[in-house]
Amino acid sequence: MERSSWIFIAGSLVATVLVSWIAFPFAAMDRDVVERAAAPQPAEALGTVDVGQGFGELPVEELMLYYVENPPAAPQAGAVAAPEIKFGGC
Secondary structure: OOHHHHHHHHHHHHHHHHHHHHHHHHHOOOHHHHHHHHOOOOHHHHOEEEOOOOOOEEEHHHHHHHHHHOOOOOOOOOOOOOOOOOOOOO
């Protein structure tokens, strides 16, 4: 390769590292947020969640109690499996 190609490659790498080094503090989460996310939280502290589809906002504690009282039914033999629903992406 020519000398100008190597200069372009080196300059691109230096610019990429420099932009990443400068932008990282703006994109990184605070230490206290990371520590709180790593620790389990009680359901009462999580507040409400918008479940959508006309249900509106419900407290997380109520959703957990409903799940405990009404667990998902086990698939029966010979039944067609429900389609897997993927959120977002392609």
